[in-house]
Structure formats: structure tokens, C-alpha cells
Amino acid sequence: GAGVSQSPRYKVAKRGQDVALRCDPISGHVSLFWYQQALGQGPEFLTYFQNEAQLDKSGLPSDRFFAERPEGSVSTLKIQRTQQEDSAVYLCASSAIAGGPYEQYFGPGTRLTVT
Amino acid sequence: TQLLEQSPQFLSIQEGENLTVYCNSSSVFSSLQWYRQEPGEGPVLLVTVVTGGEVKKLKRLTFQFGDARKDSSLHITAAQPGDTGLYLCAGGSSTTSGTYKYIFGTGTRLKVLA
Numbered sequence: 001g002a003g004v005s006q007s008p009r010y011k012v013a014k015r016g017q018d019v020a021l022r023c024d025p026i027s028g029h030v031s032l033f034w035y036q037q038a039l040g041q042g043p044e045f046l047t048y049f050q051n052e053a054q055l056d057k058s059g060l061p062s063d064r065f066f067a068e069r070p071e072g073s074v075s076t077l078k079i080q081r082t083q084q085e086d087s088a089v090y091l092c093a094s095s096a097i098a099g100g101p102y103e104q105y106f107g108p109g110t111r112l113t114v115t
Numbered sequence: 116t117q118l119l120e121q122s123p124q125f126l127s128i129q130e131g132e133n134l135t136v137y138c139n140s141s142s143v144f145s146s147l148q149w150y151r152q153e154p155g156e157g158p159v160l161l162v163t164v165v166t167g168g169e170v171k172k173l174k175r176l177t178f179q180f181g182d183a184r185k186d187s188s189l190h191i192t193a194a195q196p197g198d199t200g201l202y203l204c205a206g207g208s209s210t211t212s213g214t215y216k217y218i219f220g221t222g223t224r225l226k227v228l229a
Binding site: 004035040041042043044045048050055056091093099100101102103104105106107108109 | 119121145146148155156157158159160163165201203205207209210212213214215216217218219220221222224
């Protein structure tokens, strides 16, 4: 069955460029999460969508980070004017329910390297 | 700020040995999850525990949620090379905005040698 997919898997950006990372959640999943994971560390929460509504964006590190899920399915995380500290793996996860506890299913991540 | 500290940070053991990984916090969580992550992949959920003192077993893995719901442990019996990976705990709780969020621990990297 289709799991969570993310594209691109790898992205190299020059400092100052804008990037867009895509997440295709499991079909029908209500909740969608974005996380940032530094090498060897645990994922850090960035933002949460329930259908198309962005209910929690408390983890976005700066106003250069923007996420959307306009039709309640595919989501895009956009980073403007990338900086070296943005280099990380960006993980997307989806869950069938809103509220918790929930099972979240992760995609393989997008590894972003800012040079 | 809720923090989840895992110990040890790194663990390298021989096949057949037993091990325990700890996940500690000063915060109370309403649920606790354990994940395993392999290189180039996202974390995969192993278990969710929701009751203080709860013990769950999954084949050779035993998970325990502390009585006060602030800590948890993962015990692996007779480790195998296939157990190699990054083990993550995640504590869940409701937020002030009415959503539910998981905070991940610092991770334990396990290597099982054949």
C-alpha cells in the first residue's frame, strides 16, 4: 500500500535560495505534521495541519519558513532565503485521526543541504 | 519547555546480549511512544503506552511506562544485528491550543555486532 512520500529526497541549495519540499500523506489522513531532524538527533516539531487548517505552527524557527496544505491532502514546506543552519532532514508524517494519542506514519524525509 | 533525555546516547553490543534504553523527563506525558529509525528512512512506530506502570511486550522488546508517566524504558533481549538503528522515544500531551503533540527524545544509536 502507499505510504507517505516526500520529494525531492535530496536538495542542495545555495545560501539565499528558496526551496519547496513536498509531502504526499497517506490518502484520507486528516492530520499532517512536519518535523526537522538534525544529524543523529530526534525530530523537532515544526507545524501541524488538520485537513487544510494549520492549527499549530509554533515550531517554525523563523518567518522564512512557511507551510501550506490548501486542499487538505498534499502539503508543501517552503523555506525562503535559505541559511546554512537550515541544513537538516525534513520529515513529514500523517495520521488518520485528529487528537491523540495517534499513530503517525513518517515519510523517508528530504535531506536539505545549504552550501 | 518539555525535554526528553535518552540514555545511553550510543550503544554497541554483541549479538545475543541484552540491553536497556532509558527515556527520562521532568514533565508528565499522557502517552509515550517508541520508534526505530534506519538510515535514510523515517521513524517507524514500535509501540504506544498510555497508562502509568504499563508494560508492553513485542517479541524480544519490552516497553515500560513509568508510574508517574515521566519516564520509560525499552529492553531488548538477545539483540540481533537487525535491531541496529536509532531508537527514539516521544512523549505526547495536549497543547494549550487544543491539539496533541509529540516531543521526541534525543535518541539512542544502537549497533549490534554479529
